[in-house]
Amino acid sequence: NNSMILITGGAGYIGSHINKELNKKGYETIVIDNLINGHESAVKWGEFLEGDLNDFEFINSIFNSYDIEGVMHFAAFTSVAESVEFPAMYYKNNYKNTLNLLKAVKLANVNKLIFSSTAAVYGNPKKVPITENHPVNPINPYGKSKLMVETVLENESKSIDSDFKYVSLRYFNACGADPETEIGENHNPETHLIPLILDVAIEKREKIAIFGDDYETFDGTCIRDYIHVCDLAQAHIKAFEHLQEDETNKNPLKKSNIFNLGNGNGFSVKEVIAACEKVTGHKIKKELAEKREGDPAILIADSKKAIETLKWEPKFTDLNKIVETAWKWHKKLNE
Ligand code: UFG
Structure with a gap:
């Protein structure tokens, strides 16, 4: 047993x-x-x-x-x-x-x-x-x-x-999603940035709202650790x-x-949109929207402790690679 x-x-x-x-x-x-x-x-x-x-x-x-x-x-x-x-x-x-x-x-x-x-x-x-x-x-x-x-x-x-x-x-x-596309992200309603952008790429949604562009970051949009x-x-x-x-x-x-x-790298909302455009080959229509309440400007993890103590080796450090797996799954989900 x-x-x-x-x-x-x-x-x-x-x-x-x-x-x-x-x-x-x-x-x-x-x-x-x-x-x-x-x-x-x-x-x-x-x-x-x-x-x-x-x-x-x-x-x-x-x-x-x-x-x-x-x-x-x-x-x-x-x-x-x-x-x-x-x-x-x-x-x-x-x-x-x-x-x-x-x-x-x-x-x-x-x-x-x-x-x-x-x-x-x-x-x-x-x-x-x-x-x-x-x-x-x-x-x-x-x-x-x-x-x-x-x-x-x-x-x-x-x-x-x-x-x-x-x-x-x-x-x-x-x-991201299982690279073999057996499983992936499927929220209803969806609120997360990457699948929402991919919805625009497959024309399920018209555009992506950028929640604020005057944050204190290099391009004004929020930075997250994906x-x-x-x-x-x-x-x-x-x-x-x-x-x-x-x-x-x-x-x-x-x-x-x-x-x-976390992967230790931060990416802005605009960078995520650009990565999705590159990976999908679709131009993503965007509009500026109100800031969302409670959104911190920057969230980046220091994951050294997990890497050292657990001998954890994150493999997907490249945003394009991450989006590629999400995109493959997203197309399959919406077939
Ligand atoms: N964003 C947009 N437009 C959208 C959706 C999101 O500009 O249509 C922005 C958000 O303002 C944020 C970034 O994209 O700056 C990421 O937003 P998500 O909603 O995808 O993720 P959050 O960072 O808000 O939240 C996620 C998890 C939470 C968790 C949090 C911890 O969904 O459960 O990370 O960091 F608490």
């Missing part, structure tokens, strides 16, 4: 890529997803069980039925704007439901968990590139709900009688292996950790 990894939210954009990568590496997986935002068609590997983390009996029964070695926890609502509109819904889904998961994890004596966190925990950065020591100060309910989970994970990992260990991965701007979803996937596996190392050592503080995941 091989041990398995439970992936919550594994039918979603990021979770489905990690599911593929884990299976490629020979891990067995069980995906749970409530399919509110996920797609069952994205679960092409492992076992799939439809259900919600608010259902403790459901989660608990999974731990009772399978030999689960660890958990990768992606299930969450992820829209900043929606979180401002419906904060309670975000705290319930992202925080409260995670407490159910943790209760089942502890009852089953599962001691390894990888958490899908976000750069949104930093709020408006005081300094870029952002290291993990940068003070956390989320400015929206989405970021706050993720930080609340990080806090409880930290507390649990420090509780005396437990060998529970976790790694929290703070992603910057996840983008990290390829397959590089994120690799980091999750490295993080899990990091927790597997030294299993006999019962000091949980030794392994629990927080890592930023």
Whole structure:
């Protein structure tokens, strides 16, 4: 009976890529997803069980039925704007439901968990590139709900009688798709920059709105750190292996950790549009729009800690290469 990894939210954009990568590496997986935002068609590997983390009996029964070695926890609502509109819904889904998961994890004596966190925990950065020591100060309910989970994970990992260990991965701007186009980004409604631009390229949308061009950046548009979803996937596996190392050592503080995941390069909105024009060969119609509330001018990760500690080697550092994978998937999705 091989041990398995439970992936919550594994039918979603990021979770489905990690599911593929884990299976490629020979891990067995069980995906749970409530399919509110996920797609069952994205679960092409492992076992799939439809259900919600608010259902403790459901989660608990999974731990009772399978030999689960660890958990990768992606299930969450992820829209900043929606979180401002419906904060309670975000705290319930992202925080409260995670407490159910943790209760089942502890009852089953599962001691390894990888958490899908976000750069949104930093709020408006005081300094870029952002290291993990940068003070956390989320400015929206989405970021706050993720930080609340990080806090409880930290507390649990420090509780005396437990060998529970976790790694929290703070992603910057996840983008791109599986180069084999088996899975990719498919949000409804879509709010992310790259797929929106690609919608213009396939003439599904008329133009892309540039949210502000008088930021204090070299071209006036916001700079973000775009990290390829397959590089994120690799980091999750490295993080899990990091927790597997030294299993006999019962000091949980030794392994629990927080890592930023970015590619270390910032690109402006205009640069992303230009890369999409180059890769797709289509001229992208753009218009200047109002600034979006709560958008920091620059978010760039310092990912040195993940690179050094986890021996993580991000492969997609070139924006054109990232967009190429997104474009291939985007065409297939909209065929
Ligand atoms: N943008 C536009 N026009 C659009 C959409 C986006 O100009 O139509 C700009 C935004 O202002 C921003 C950049 O493109 O400067 C990227 O925007 P996204 O919406 O793609 O991503 P965000 O940086 O807002 O947010 C992402 C994730 C969040 C996460 C955050 C952390 O979606 O979940 O990164 O850095 F919290």
